[in-house]
Amino acid sequence: LISDVANVNIGNAPFSSVSRINGVDCIGITITKTSDSNTVQVISDIRDVLKTANRYLPSDSKIITSRDDSEVVHDALQDVNFSLILGALLAMGVVFLFLRNLRGTIIVAIALPTCLVVAFLSLYMFGYTLNQMTLLALSLSVGILIDDSIVVLESITRHLGLGKAPKEAAYDGRTEIGFADITTTLADVVVFLPIAFMGGIVGAFFRQFGITVVVSTLFSLIVSFTVTPALASRWYKAGENPEEPQGKFFGWLETIYGKLESSYKKLL
16 A cells, blocks of 8 residues: 555645746746857747737736746847947048049949858858848958958059050959959958858858858959959949049148158058
């Protein structure tokens, strides 16, 4: 008989832990995702299930979410997205101030979304997602992506100032600066490429970061050798010198640039 080895009573099991919200007893449930799943997607699916479950609960019961890790992830992604957009706008603003030419600024600006779109395609091919690390890599790459196009365009405008036709200036400007442009781009690549091959937990986190920076940087070089000179040869006019300041404001900036250049030469 059971009574020979134990005392059996009808009642509630003894409490080993207690859950309360605002002083009210409750049932606490913790849902943990697997390591390879998406936090935001999992919690979004759970919310949909909870909406359905609420309809079947007694009137005096309700489901309360006390902790939601997706809020932290969502806020972090919003910050990175904001930094990406702000960085692009500031980069274009600085380019416009120094180039002092709207068409040249637009030519450089086109390189940015072109490289980003290609980077998205590369992420898809590698099986990566738009997560915090890849978006951080793209926001970091904003300045790098337009560097190559700026260098090529500056060389093209210099050849236009020498009186060359737009097509000839585009070809000569790109050819003249091509090797230096490749060198500066590969310098960025050798900095970030080793990050993609780091081992351990750090490597698992930063592999997507390193690959994203390297791929977008390499495509920025391709864009600067193709799209930038092609647009410059079409949009600039024969006899035009884009380096000449237009308007009083840009004339004043040119005076300041001249003084800085003179001081820099003396320093060298």
